[in-house]
Amino acid sequence: MKKIIYFILTVTIPFNYLLAWGNEGHMLIARKAVDFLPEEMAYFKQWASYIEIHSVDPDNRKSSDKSEGHKHYIDIDFYKEFNRGEMIYNLEELKKAYNDSIVNEMGVLPWATAETYKNLVLAFKEKNRDKFLIYASDLAHYVADGHQPMHSVINYDGQMTSQKGLHSRYEIHMVNKYLEELDKSFYSQEPYYVSDPLSFVFYYITNSNLLSCIVFDADNLAFSETGLRETDDYYRILWFRTRYITVLQVNSAANDLASMIYSAWLDAGKPNLKDL
Numbered sequence: 001m002k003k004i005i006y007f008i009l010t011v012t013i014p015f016n017y018l019l020a021w022g023n024e025g026h027m028l029i030a031r032k033a034v035d036f037l038p039e040e041m042a043y044f045k046q047w048a049s050y051i052e053i054h055s056v057d058p059d060n061r062k063s064s065d066k067s068e069g070h071k072h073y074i075d076i077d078f079y080k081e082f083n084r085g086e087m088i089y090n091l092e093e094l095k096k097a098y099n100d101s102i103v104n105e106m107g108v109l110p111w112a113t114a115e116t117y118k119n120l121v122l123a124f125k126e127k128n129r130d131k132f133l134i135y136a137s138d139l140a141h142y143v144a145d146g147h148q149p150m151h152s153v154i155n156y157d158g159q160m161t162s163q164k165g166l167h168s169r170y171e172i173h174m175v176n177k178y179l180e181e182l183d184k185s186f187y188s189q190e191p192y193y194v195s196d197p198l199s200f201v202f203y204y205i206t207n208s209n210l211l212s213c214i215v216f217d218a219d220n221l222a223f224s225e226t227g228l229r230e231t232d233d234y235y236r237i238l239w240f241r242t243r244y245i246t247v248l249q250v251n252s253a254a255n256d257l258a259s260m261i262y263s264a265w266l267d268a269g270k271p272n273l274k275d276l
C-alpha cells in the first residue's frame with residue numbers, strides 16, 4: 001500500500017505546473033460570465049476587464065504560495081467512495097478517512113471554490129470593492145478549472161496510459177488553436193440561485209470527470225490516425241472529437257460562474273454596489 005501511495009504522490013506533484021484552459025481560455029470564460037449576469041447586476045460589467053485580467057492570478061500565485069497548486073484540481077477518481085457513487089463532500093470527514101497529506105495531494109478544488117464563494121459573500125456584504133473584485137476573479141478561475149475534464153482525474157496528463165502531455169495538448173495548444181471558434185460558441189442562460197455551493201461544485205466536477213474519457217479516446221484516435229502528436233492533423237482530429245464537449249464545458253463554466261456570482265450577491269442581501 002505504501003508503495004502505491006508513494007507512486008501516486010510522485011506522479012501527482014507536477015500537476016502544480018499545469019494550467020487549466022490556459023490564460024486565453026480562462027479570460028474568455030471570465031469575460032463571458034460577467035456578460036451573462038442578470039439585468040439587476042448590469043453595473044458589474046464596469047469591472048469586466050478587471051475580472052478577465054485577474055482570472056489568471058491564481059495560476060500565477062502557485063510559484064510564491066506552496067498551498068495554491070492543490071486548489072486547482074481534484075483527482076476525484078482516486079477515492080473509492082467516488083467510484084462507488086458515495087463521494088464524501090465534507091473535507092474533515094474525508095481527511096479522517098484518508099489523511100491530510102493524501103487529501104491535499106489529490107487536490108482540494110471543491111473546497112477552495114466554496115471558500116472563495118464564502119469570502120465573496122462577505123466582501124459583498126462589506127461593500128468592499130477591492131476584496132469582491134479579487135474574490136470574483138479567483139472564483140472565475142476555480143470554477144473554470146472545475147470544468148476542465150483533465151482537472152478531475154488521477155490520470156490528469158495521460159501519464160498512466162502512455163498519453164503523456166495530453167493535459168496541455170488539450171487545454172492550451174488545442175484551445176488556443178480553436179479559440180475563435182470557441183469564442184463564437186457561447187450562449188447565455190438565465191443565472192439562477194445556487195443554494196448549496198459545495199454540492200454544486202461537486203456536481204459539475206463529477207460531470208468533468210465523466211467527460212475525461214472522451215478526451216482520452218480522442219487523443220488515442222488522433223494519434224492512431226496520424227502517427228504523431230502535436231501536428232496540425234493531430235489537433236484537427238482532437239478538436240473534431242472533443243469540440244462538442246469542450247464547447248459545452250466552457251459554456252457551462254461561464255454560466256455556472258455567472259450563477260455563483262449572482263448567488264453570492266443574493267446571499268449578501270443584494271447590496272447596492274453601483275457607486276463604489
Ligand SMILES: [Zn+2]
Nearest residue numbers: 020059072145
Ligand atoms: Zn488553475
